[in-house]
Amino acid sequence: MLAVESLQNAELFTLTYGAIVRQLLTDFEDVDEVNKQLDTMGYHIGIRLIDDFLSKSNVTRCTEFKETAEVIAKVGFKMFLGVTATVANWDADGTECSLILDDNPLVDYVELPETCQGLYYCNVLCGVIRGALEMVSMRTEVKWVRDVLHGDDTFEMRLKLLKQVPEEYPYKDDE
Numbered sequence: 199m200l201a202v203e204s205l206q207n208a209e210l211f212t213l214t215y216g217a218i219v220r221q222l223l224t225d226f227e228d229v230d231e232v233n234k235q236l237d238t239m240g241y242h243i244g245i246r247l248i249d250d251f252l253s254k255s256n257v258t259r260c261t262e263f264k265e266t267a268e269v270i271a272k273v274g275f276k277m278f279l280g281v282t283a284t285v286a287n288w289d290a291d292g293t294e295c296s297l298i299l300d301d302n303p304l305v306d307y308v309e310l311p312e313t314c315q316g317l318y319y320c321n322v323l324c325g326v327i328r329g330a331l332e333m334v335s336m337r338t339e340v341k342w343v344r345d346v347l348h349g350d351d352t353f354e355m356r357l358k359l360l361k362q363v364p365e366e367y368p369y370k371d372d373e
């Protein structure tokens with residue numbers, strides 16, 4: 199049942215997402231500003247979506263950024279978009295990697311006009327990941343480095359762990 203519900207949510211999001219992007223382009227008329235707006239929208243979605251993800255996925259707390267990236271790629275994308283991603287291109291410190299999507303349902307039937315070549319149509323996904331990770335104490339930078347809509351062979355976003363924020367509890371157990 200959960201898989202069917204998630205796929206229906208993904209289809210609904212895909213259908214309405216194009217209208218959202220179109221309205222932002224009309225309102226702002228600047229693709230850089232639209233990219234920022236999509237990221238901000240995604241961030242706000244992510245800070246709310248993480249609770250749903252944690253309650254439905256039965257994923258235990260990730261202790262390392264590498265484990266977190268794998269969970270995003272294999273569980274998160276599958277749960278909310280019905281696809282999986284590949285984690286690749288780790289840096290030596292294990293704080294930066296790529297998520298590569300061979301299939302991206304958000305871009306079905308999408309072509310960017312010449313006036314929108316700087317637009318990262320799926321920038322909302324960067325914001326979602328950034329917002330969700332911030333809620334689990336990981337401050338990150340997330341950006342697109344390859345995009346099929348820009349003529350690349352695949353979709354690739356780069357995740358960079360900026361800071362692991364220690365959790366603070368409002369009380370001590372021994373008091």
